[in-house]
Amino acid sequence: MSVTPDNAVRTYLEQHRESFLDDLAEWLRIPSVSAQPEHDADVRRSAEWLAAKLKETGFPTAEIWPTDGAPAVFAEWPSADPDAPTVLVYGHHDVQPAALADGWHTDPFEPVVKDGRMYGRGAADDKGQVLFHTLGVRAHLAATGRTTPAVHLKLLVEGEEESGSPHFRDLVERHRDRLTADAVIVSDTGMWSETTPTVCTGMRGLADCEIELYGPDQDIHSGSFGGAVPNPATVAARIVAALHDEHERVTVPGFYDGVTELTAAERELLAELPFDEAEWLRTAKSYGTSGEAGHSTLERIWARPTAEVNGIGGGYQGPGGKTIIPSSAMLKLSFRLVAGQDPDRIEEAFRGWVASLIPAGIRHEITFGAATRPCLTPLDHPALQAVTRSMSRAFDGQKIRFTREGGSGPAADLQDVLDAPVLFLGISVPSDGWHAPNEKIELTLLLKGVETAAYLWGDLAGALH
């Protein structure tokens, strides 16, 4: 298959570029902040705006799907070819809070185009990356002379991603029949940089828990009793300290069972990325690296499972001293999981391991939250190769490299409920300022996203057959 750009696509994009950017600006003016109840009506208005725009684009079906929180938008454009594979695009239409006082140079909800960038809350996360699919599918049709896409195309655009997607799993399960797909395309991530286009191939999963440790019935005097009864804060600390060995590997028995190890080829590909550790540390606002021995920083955050303390507390934390043995202590821990790990088995192993560390006289309780599974698409997966080829065409034949995402997200729910591979298509770059003041999107890259989408449906139709 060719990786040369398509003149018909590029011509179409040039012709429709301005009205597309006007559309985006109009959508960005709706402050769809899902975390702020005063914007509930705006979030609904945002969903309605998108549904109308998708109808106008040509989607025969575009519906508002209510949830127990903010509404999602679902749209569907069947292919005339009944044997065409089905692709579901995921994105979100809600945005992070934003206010001029946070350091914005212009009103976050009055988009401004300057120096080839559009500034505004949601420009990159995620309205810009959702909307490129409208012009993308139109360009696909225009360039190929088709009247329907080469794939059965579905879109699911939720309204609560910035609030932790509390109703997303439920939504997907309720509508499982209408959401069936052969592949999921997540348009809510980014690339390495302007000059290094990349495709994300997976996200880590997440399991988290809280441990309560109970010692004496009340705080007791450390002079009268110190050194003779177990201290729950000490036990909490010993659990944390025992969680890693001297190579910073997690010691919970079986934790690494089933882990999909990086192949030598994958490690080489990661090592090729122009990683600047000093720059990365600035992003992490940190002053040193550490982690599992034998792995680079990128491997540690993308491809290795981890255990972190998110919170620890016990005893007196106010000013000055208080000579007590605390009555209780608390730990919040989370595990990032990678492909091949089973959250249920890890929870079970962890519970047994913690119990083995609890001395007589201390009682403990462990509560796990709902786990998010990891997702990972192998580099040789045909759909991933189609995404890479389409992106390379849009990027003038540049080599597309691979990244992963260290965090965890609702994409995994789609993978699990729909039993479909998840692919990531995003053209945002780290400087776009997600969740920060002066969020922007590079218009050149935004159009590369449109162009990638324009090539993708034809390529995927072949790849998934």
Added chain:
Amino acid sequence: MSVTPDNAVRTYLEQHRESFLDDLAEWLRIPSVSAQPEHDADVRRSAEWLAAKLKETGFPTAEIWPTDGAPAVFAEWPSADPDAPTVLVYGHHDVQPAALADGWHTDPFEPVVKDGRMYGRGAADDKGQVLFHTLGVRAHLAATGRTTPAVHLKLLVEGEEESGSPHFRDLVERHRDRLTADAVIVSDTGMWSETTPTVCTGMRGLADCEIELYGPDQDIHSGSFGGAVPNPATVAARIVAALHDEHERVTVPGFYDGVTELTAAERELLAELPFDEAEWLRTAKSYGTSGEAGHSTLERIWARPTAEVNGIGGGYQGPGGKTIIPSSAMLKLSFRLVAGQDPDRIEEAFRGWVASLIPAGIRHEITFGAATRPCLTPLDHPALQAVTRSMSRAFDGQKIRFTREGGSGPAADLQDVLDAPVLFLGISVPSDGWHAPNEKIELTLLLKGVETAAYLWGDLAGALH
């Protein structure tokens, strides 16, 4: 020296018992709660009451000594014998807060005598044990026909002990010249039980510190960065976990240097005490014992140095989860010290030891509070033997056993500033309910305290010569 009781002393006590108890009841009616500002005037009134009572007892000097907080009372009764040794008695006239609503059966500041006990806040801690010295010194004079005590007798009764004695060290240093003594008698402790009279021979010292640990400049995302930068909460936990070895011995280098070990004889004496571990655990409101290997519970709390976590905190401690690497974490640690340990050397060793545990990328600060030194009087010290003999006489020749105090107190300031041995004389028992509702003192034991004081000055005069 005889340990038979003195009929003259006992006769004198019988004659003056009622007026003595009336005096105590009058004093207990003054709610001298140093922790509650609304009782400031009562604390002053309590000091004035005591000074007047000491004058009435015969002390030529009885003064109110102001501090930056509540006032202390100082009294002095020189011996006619210019070569007599000087003894300083320590106690306090302030009391713990108390309210009917806390579970008192009667008004805590309206003392009631019932079943041979006087109930009221301060009955045992510490007004009763201060006041027995008034009748004690009168009985000493009456029984020996003296007009002045056999020792130069001084009393220092502070007004802030229940508030942590914040100005006591300063007070003692300012009045060092007037407080000089050959021995200090602390009347603010108790005995093992009604049937096992004991003398306390020492208190543990205290050094405490706070450690602040700083990692990223702000909380960072545990998905994006987890497993690749050091987590200050993990470092805090590792410090705590490293503080003890598998035998629960403190691992700070040199921590045990100079520790005055229990002799085989002392261990045997401790083992003779009728210790009921189940009962002790109920007092500790705890469900298991633990501690330094090779030592009994009593040895651990009385005679062994310890390290305890009093507080630990870092990251998210609210409800639910939050997937962060915390920006900072905090530890509050305290060390109980025993005779022979040097708080300054321990602080220095600890600072070096902590520094060795801090990984690159984590910054730390350690702040130590003012240390309280341990005090310990050897069993063969002549003054301790005098206390024991006097007590045995009062207790009809019963064997007096030895205890220690696991906590730390202002007695150590007297020892350090005055360079004098500290002896403890107390007749309160664990059931007296210090700091609890329905505090009481057993009148039989209170009179044994008076009687011991009546014998003590003559015996000490000989022992300290």
